[in-house]
Amino acid sequence: MNNLRKLGAYMPDLPSGTVTFLFTDIEGSTPLWEKMPREMQVSVAQHHDILRCAIEGNGGRVFKVIGDAFQAAFRLPGEGLSAAIAAQRALGSAAWEGTGSIRVRMGLHTGPAEIDPIPGPGGSPEYAVSHTLNRAARVMSAGHGGQILLSQEFKDLVERRLPEGVTLKDLGEHHLKGLSIPEHLYQVVAPDLPADFPPLPTSTQPPNNLPPELTSFIGREAEIAGLKERFSNPALRLLTFTGAGGTGKTRLALRLGRAILDTFPGGVWLVELAPLSDPALVVATVAQVLGVRETQGKPIQETLAGYLEKKHLLLILDNCEHLLEECSRLADFLLRRCLELVILATS
Known part of the structure; x- marks a missing residue:
């Protein structure tokens, strides 16, 4: 009961029900940390400031940061899209010292999500593990640095209310790691953002649930x-x-x-x-x-x-x-x- 009382103070700030999630990750950060740890400390701090400003400035809430990966929640899909575009523009125009440009992959997905009744470290709220969070993470992981990817569900919600000059590029269906069902992905194309990327590094084998063959199949x-x-x-x-x-x-x-x-x-x-x-x-x-x-x-x-x-x-x-x-x-x-x-x- 005490945990639930503590959580109550936080819950109004963290949306539940149908939630839009923005997941981000710096491309190639591990080798950069190995080569230039001091410079990366400065660049990652700058990256954090840019993302927090874009997310919170568009009505979002950062609920988890793991290393240089952000997880944010929004009540409205349009807010999440605006935040991602603003963040990529700010990252692209920022002056980076030592490390050179920091390229961040981003993924947006909307689906059902509920607050975990057991708060996280420090009493802060966390989302219960769910298919929605897993899909948001996989959509993001499929992209390249500088790219914003959308799930089919998210695209359906925003395609008629896109910001001026913004279009969506259909990337087709992709088989994402850990997901049995293929995901139809879209890329955000917007002024001042890179538009050309290599093919997505996703699995090429169609998904299936066929059981393994335990004996040979002969004669037919x-x-x-x-x-x-x-x-x-x-x-x-x-x-x-x-x-x-x-x-x-x-x-x-x-x-x-x-x-x-x-x-x-x-x-x-x-x-x-x-x-x-x-x-x-x-x-x-x-x-x-x-x-x-x-x-x-x-x-x-x-x-x-x-x-x-x-x-x-x-x-x-x-x-x-x-x-x-x-x-x-x-x-x-x-x-x-x-x-x-x-x-x-x-x-």
Whole structure:
């Protein structure tokens, strides 16, 4: 109870609910510390002053500093965007002695976040560990020094209210370290900021949740080759494997999924339906596999369709036979709404 009372004095200053996060990090700081520790002390102090001024001057709150990495929270997405642009402009125009220019990567993401009931060191508030914080960190880490990256959620909130002269560059989907679902990233392009950067250093293998093969797969190579050819036809949206139990439908589907993984930028996702007995749980199970969370006041089926609408991925619905009606209904709904989606079902 004492911890909660202490936290109460801080909580009005730290937003919760839907929060915009700005994460930053100095590019290449470790070798600079090794080569010129005294100069870096001066430059990092200057960097801290610039970031605090930009963040607090745009309504933000710095809630954590780890070395030279800042984590800040904003109530409004537009405030976070303005802070990032102001910080990059100030960093770019500052006079740096000894170290030369300090290049800072930045990432912006908006999502649900709550205050941890247990305060941090010194009684200061901290956010509870969450998917939102993890994504903000990964979006930032994907960038280069001087670059501002945005998640899809953040972009959707600010694209109609951009500051004058500011545009967004679509960088496509990227597979970020530690995240199973690919992230669609955007770059801020603004006057007085660098616009040209190398490709993002992200993973090139599409994500998936396919289990590892524990034994070799022999004797069905021709069948796999034929199925791969069928999947090369963009008109193929739905394919079903049927047959008696124990004939290898699941194993064939998994082997095929691995064989064509590279053709689906959104990945290949296995949904195991055998454990389900209630048809009402099918949609929620698919959403859980894809990492789609329910939105308040919106049916989970609509949220799922919205997530899948622009993603080219393969969904494997395994063991549908006891849930055929609901699986057919869901497949029909998703395929009509999500024109890049392909479904492989086993029954």
